[in-house]
Amino acid sequence: MSRPEKPLPSGDYAFLAMLLLAPMSAYQVKKAMQGSVSHFYSAAHSQVYQQANRLVRDGYVREKEAPGGRRTRILSLTPKGRRAVLEWLRSPEAEDQLYSELLVKVFFAAYSDDPAAMQTMLERRREESAAMLAEYEQFLPVLEAAKDNPYPAMTMSAGIHFYRGELAWIDETLAKLGATKRRRSVSG
Amino acid sequence: MSRPEKPLPSGDYAFLAMLLLAPMSAYQVKKAMQGSVSHFYSAAHSQVYQQANRLVRDGYVREKEAPGGRRTRILSLTPKGRRAVLEWLRSPEAEDQLYSELLVKVFFAAYSDDPAAMQTMLERRREESAAMLAEYEQFLPVLEAAKDNPYPAMTMSAGIHFYRGELAWIDETLAKLGATKRRRSVSG
């Protein structure tokens, strides 16, 4: 009676999913993540090695020495690993979590009471988000050209919606701040 | 020569910021977070105790036994803690990170190749997000009534923009999936 496996931390599924693309070293997994899912999943550089160790230990991944001078381990999915990641991909539960220092700072801005600092923060973020949005909008057609796999284009479209919403919010908020400051200068 | 303090993990600043509102126990800090910043910062229940221990150990927070039967420690900011959190609030850097299992699953959906599962996932999320949006839209006027502190209303408005964007994306994506499935049923 094999009890059902305990679910993995969701980052480990992201790791396994990368190996669906092709066998590769841990370092390449990290690089592949940076080029694909880094906007909605990320971790420190060296974490892939810990994940690789865990996943090999628990039988989801197997490693093979690569030939050549430097020691390099090529990782690939075991049948168990493939089964686990495909089952995860098919299950409709999905927990999302946003960690936003910016919103925490806005929430407590009454205590810092420094509207100029907040304005700087928002303007800085506005530029970053506008740049990301432009990049995504420019790259989207390239992904959309891949008719056989429309899914990556969908995640990029999610990014576009996200940044448009963020920009709209920033503009709205900067306008409110401006109004507040003007009222203060007039009345104070 | 006191060297500058190493920055705290950003969750610790959120913790300290809660103590700007009033002195309270670790448990109350957690409750206060759930009622305010939980949509853009969250952690496991018991983590507040680890944070409290660290912050007391490092001199940012002081604790006092509360009177009464059960042992309870009331936490409050030390001058050092207050200085640290105000400085953090005023600094314009802010790192945000989204962890979205949903988008990871969408990105790799070609491998699971189960459009029905993906449709279920999106429809489920659509309901959750629509419910959150409705709740936020209903509550926003209450926060906006607090003219002396407009900032919490701003974070709620951010949530509204976020969920509107998410819903727009989900609808767009469900439409694309429907089109794909129809094409498949016709041609396959």
Place this chain on the structure above:
DNA sequence: CTCAGCATGTAAAAAGTTACATGATTTA
């Protein structure tokens, strides 16, 4: 040929989660 940066990884430290425990308080 040397320097910068890429590729590869390890070890120690820190942060965060899970599981457990239990006193107080409300409610049926």
Place this chain on the structure above:
DNA sequence: TAAATCATGTAACTTTTTACATGCTGAG
């Protein structure tokens, strides 16, 4: 007055980050 739930916290475990180390490879 028993059961449920709130409030409070600890201990053990797991994950994640930080700091370090070092071979390889291409550019100048």
